[in-house]
Amino acid sequence: MKIHGQTNWMKRLLIVLAALTLVACGDSDNDNPISTTPTSKTITGVAATGAAMANAAVILVDSQGRRLAGTTDASGKYRITGNDLTPPFAVTVTDGDGNRHYAVSMDVGCINVTPLTGAITSAVLGGADPSTIMEKLSTVTAAKITTAQNELKAAMAPLLEAFGAVDMDFICDEFQANSRGIDGLLDVIRVEIDGASGTLTLKTTTDQVLMEARLNESGATVTTPLTQGDLSNIPQLDNKVYGDGDYHVVDFNASTTDEITEMNWGSARFTADGFVTLTFTHSNKGIPGQEIHDYTLADDGILRIDGDSGVEGAFNTDKSLMVLSDIHPGDGDTGVVFFIEKGTATPAIDGDYALLYFTRNNTGEYETDSWPTDLHFTWDANNKEAAYVDEGTPSVLSYSPDGSLSGPNGLTVFPACEGAILVAPHASPDDPGVTLLVRKPTAPYPDFSDTNVNTMADFITPGFVINTESDGFTGHRNNMRLEKQTDTTGALTLESIVTEATIQCENGVFQKMNGATPVEGSFGVYPHEGIFLWVDEKEGDGDHSFGFHVGFRTNP
Numbered sequence: 073m074k075i076h077g078q079t080n081w082m083k084r085l086l087i088v089l090a091a092l093t094l095v096a097c098g099d100s101d102n103d104n105p106i107s108t109t110p111t112s113k114t115i116t117g118v119a120a121t122g123a124a125m126a127n128a129a130v131i132l133v134d135s136q137g138r139r140l141a142g143t144t145d146a147s148g149k150y151r152i153t154g155n156d157l158t159p160p161f162a163v164t165v166t167d168g169d170g171n172r173h174y175a176v177s178m179d180v181g182c183i184n185v186t187p188l189t190g191a192i193t194s195a196v197l198g199g200a201d202p203s204t205i206m207e208k209l210s211t212v213t214a215a216k217i218t219t220a221q222n223e224l225k226a227a228m229a230p231l232l233e234a235f236g237a238v239d240m241d242f243i244c245d246e247f248q249a250n251s252r253g254i255d256g257l258l259d260v261i262r263v264e265i266d267g268a269s270g271t272l273t274l275k276t277t278t279d280q281v282l283m284e285a286r287l288n289e290s291g292a293t294v295t296t297p298l299t300q301g302d303l304s305n306i307p308q309l310d311n312k313v314y315g316d317g318d319y320h321v322v323d324f325n326a327s328t329t330d331e332i333t334e335m336n337w338g339s340a341r342f343t344a345d346g347f348v349t350l351t352f353t354h355s356n357k358g359i360p361g362q363e364i365h366d367y368t369l370a371d372d373g374i375l376r377i378d379g380d381s382g383v384e385g386a387f388n389t390d391k392s393l394m395v396l397s398d399i400h401p402g403d404g405d406t407g408v409v410f411f412i413e414k415g416t417a418t419p420a421i422d423g424d425y426a427l428l429y430f431t432r433n434n435t436g437e438y439e440t441d442s443w444p445t446d447l448h449f450t451w452d453a454n455n456k457e458a459a460y461v462d463e464g465t466p467s468v469l470s471y472s473p474d475g476s477l478s479g480p481n482g483l484t485v486f487p488a489c490e491g492a493i494l495v496a497p498h499a500s501p502d503d504p505g506v507t508l509l510v511r512k513p514t515a516p517y518p519d520f521s522d523t524n525v526n527t528m529a530d531f532i533t534p535g536f537v538i539n540t541e542s543d544g545f546t547g548h549r550n551n552m553r554l555e556k557q558t559d560t561t562g563a564l565t566l567e568s569i570v571t572e573a574t575i576q577c578e579n580g581v582f583q584k585m586n587g588a589t590p591v592e593g594s595f596g597v598y599p600h601e602g603i604f605l606w607v608d609e610k611e612g613d614g615d616h617s618f619g620f621h622v623g624f625r626t627n628p
Contacts, residue, residue, distance in 0.1 A: 114153045119165040119173065119185040122258035124148030124249035129166045130185075134158050135209050148249045160212040162193075162205045174202040177243050178214045187263035188224065188242045188254075191272050191287070195220035199270020199287040216289060217243070223291025227283060228274070230300045231257055234309070236343035256345030260306050274298065276306050309344050318342075318414040320476060320486045321350060322497045324430070324506050325358075325398075325407035331436040334358045335504035337484065337497045339474075340411055348377075356499040357434075384549040385409075386532040386624035388602050393488045395622045397534035397547040406547040408536055408620075410495050410506075412488040414475040419491030421458040421469065421477065422451035424512045426581070426597060428607050430536075430620050431498075431505030439505075440618050442607040444581055444595050447509060485509075489600035510599045513580030518598060520577060521559040531604055535621030552604070552623050561585070596623075 115132060119125040130142040130150045134157045142152040144165065159178045165185045166172050175189035176196055183189075193202035196216045200208075221242060225232060232238045235257040240247070242254065249255050261282065264273040272292065274283040282305065283298035303309055323336040338353040338360075350363045365377045375385040375396060382400020387393065394411040425447045430440035449458045449469075456471035469477040469485055477485040477494075486495045494509040531552040554575075555563045561576045564584070574585045575596070582604075584594040596606040604623035 112153060112155055113157045113180045114151060115157075115161065115163075115180060115183055116149065116151045117163070117175070117183045117185060118148050118247060118249060119144050119150060119167075120148045120249040120255055120258060121167065121173070121187055122249075122251070122255060122260075125165055125167045125173070125185075128168065131164050132157075132183075133162045133206050133209065135160055135212075160209050160217075162209055164203075164206070172203060174205055175243060176205055176209075176212055176217060178212070178217060179244060182244050182246055184243055184245075184247070186242065186254075186258060188258070191224055191263055191265060192217065192220045192242065194265050194267065194270070194272065195224065195287040195291055196289070198289045199267070201267025202265065203267075219289075219291045220287075224272075224285075227285055227292055227294045228298060230298055230303060231261070231274075231282075234303055234344035236341070236345070236347055252345045252347060253343075260309065278307065280305050282306075303344070319394075320410075320412040320414060320474075320495075321352070322410040322412070322486060322495050322506060323352065323407065324409075324497075324504070325405055326432050327405045329404055331434050332357050333432045333434060333504050334407075335497055335499035335506075337486075337499075339414075354499060356501060356504045385534040386549075386622075387411075388489065388600065388624055392490075393493070393600075393603070395534045395624075397536060397549050399547040399549050406536065408506075408534070408547070410486075410488075412486045412495060415487070415490075418453075418456055418471055419487040420451045420453065421449050421487060421491045421494070423514070424448050425494065425509040426512055426595070427507060427509055428605060428620065429505060429507040431503050433503045434501060440607060440620055442595055444583075446512065489603065492599035493603075493605075508605065510597050510605055512597065513599075515580075517580040518577065519560050520556045520562045530626045531623035532626055533604075533606070533621040533623040535606075535619060537619035548619075548621070550621070552606075552621070554604075 119128055119130070124146070125144055125148050126146045128144045130144060130152065132140045132142070132152050136158050138154065138157060140152050140154045142150045144150045157180065159180070161177050161183060163175045163183050163185055164172050173185050173187065173190050174193045175183050175185045176193045177183045190202045193205050194200060196212055197204060197208060229238070235253060237254045237257060240254050247254050251259050260277060262275045262277060264275065270287045272285045272287050273281060275281055281296060282302050283294065284296035285292040285294045319340040319342065321336070321338050321340045323334070325334040325336065327333070333356065335356040336352040336354060336358060338351045340351070341349045348365050348367055350365060352360055354360065368376050375387065375394060377383045377396065380400065383396055383398050385394055385396035392413040396409040398406040400406070427443040427447060432438045447460060449460045451458050458469040458477065460467055460469070467480050469479045472478055475487070477487065479485065484497065487493070488495060492511045496507040496509065498505060498507065533550045533552045536547045553565045557563055557574070561574055564573045564575050575582050576585055580597065582596045582598070584591040594607050596604050598604060602625035606621045606623060
């Protein structure tokens with residue numbers, strides 16, 4: 073009996089303890105309840121029409137009708153945070169003139185608002201006015217947004233390529249209202265949408281139509297296509313480097329304080345808003361890699377990299393060749409950089425060529441020289457090869473898909489100006505430098521009576537001068553003027569390098585004269601309209617200096 077009674081008591085005790093435990097757990101939950109706070113989401117973006125939409129009212133609406141308000145800052149950026157936001161989202165921004173701009177997105181994160189996102193919004197709505205997006209969010213799908221954007225980008229491809237914005241997501245990718253990239257594009261075009269007809273029109277700022285398309289849920293049907301040539305109708309691009317924007321780069325760079333010399337070559341990608349990406353694929357003493365530079369191009373032809381007035385140059389009329397000279401007096405190095413446009417057509421490398429070269433070996437010794445004698449190339453159009461004889465050895469240059477030519481012993485040649493100039497870098501550790509081969513004119517040879525050879529003309533002449541007495545290597549961007557004296561001679565003035573010299577033309581070669589005697593190692597030619605190449609001096613003429621210049625004719 074006693075044991076039985078004890079057993080029942082223990083059972084009752086366990087039941088009570090269990091109940092108390094449940095109560096205790098309940099009390100604990102009451103003290104620290106599980107959070108039921110709605111999930112917070114933040115959406116940011118940039119509102120710009122080219123210029124930033126500063127201090128503009130922003131409204132965001134989600135698919136459940138929740139409305140949140142915000143304001144852009146001075147740079148057009150906004151940030152809106154809300155709870156339980158459900159996609160898709162529509163954003164409208166009202167600029168200072170009372171104009172409204174729209175965007176639509178399925179993603180939480182970044183939603184930019186620009187005239188281009190307004191065009192996407194209209195396409196998602198089947199061509200309707202984008203202002204109706206707030207009431208029609210239920211019809212929006214991710215597939216519609218993707219299709220609309222892809223179709224718009226395809227129609228705008230030449231513009232996007234010119235401004236380096238081919239890969240940009242107009243809605244989601246971050247950018248700044250700084251007149252670069254997509255914002256630079258928005259600076260030079262106007263986007264007009266007719267909701268009644270579902271028509272999208274891209275115009276220049278002077279109201280010239282660049283492209284027209286009919287917007288629908290399938291994206292955009294182009295009725296007036298945008299072509300590469302249409303870029304020339306945009307006034308803001310007149311003095312920019314644009315087009316396909318792809319260039320070979322040959323960079324000769326020497327330290328002014330030690331014996332280090334670099335010979336780099338690779339490629340560059342220019343965009344119409346002033347960006348250039350340089351990729352060096354070979355460096356004799358440096359490290360291969362990628363550098364991104366910003367340049368400005370002045371009306372007088374000065375090309376400045378990174379805003380540095382110490383790096384200047386010039387270019388020919390069609391911008392297929394640019395040459396920069398480092399003239400900065402205190403940055404510890406100097407050099408010359410060639411930008412050679414990658415041609416789409418195979419250049420016919422044939423005819424007789426003169427040679428000019430300049431080197432600086434790694435013991436610090438400089439050398440430049442020229443050979444006006446012929447190096448003859450025979451072009452095989454079928455095999456795209458140029459045969460020649462180099463010091464008695466038959467050799468061949470073969471055309472490569474990137475527009476360069478390759479030869480024996482790792483030789484690489486970059487043709488410029490339709491093959492009239494061949495730039496051949498050589499990065500031997502013992503003798504890095506550049507050789508230029510210049511096609512000699514054929515009869516009838518130009519002379520100073522022929523205005524087509526740019527007589528009485530001014531030139532900008534990037535280049536360099538070497539002082540063998542001080543081992544100094546100095547970049548120059550000078551001015552040169554040719555003035556007619558007779559039908560066969562003229563006066564050359566090269567500012568700060570040659571005060572005045574007489575030159576004559578014989579068989580198409582313009583030769584510096586010392587009285588009636590040609591100066592050895594000093595000559596120039598006109599390999600292409602508007603370009604003049606000149607080897608200033610040959611070492612050993614008594615003045616301890618020699619060098620090389622490329623003259624680009626300025627606007628007459």
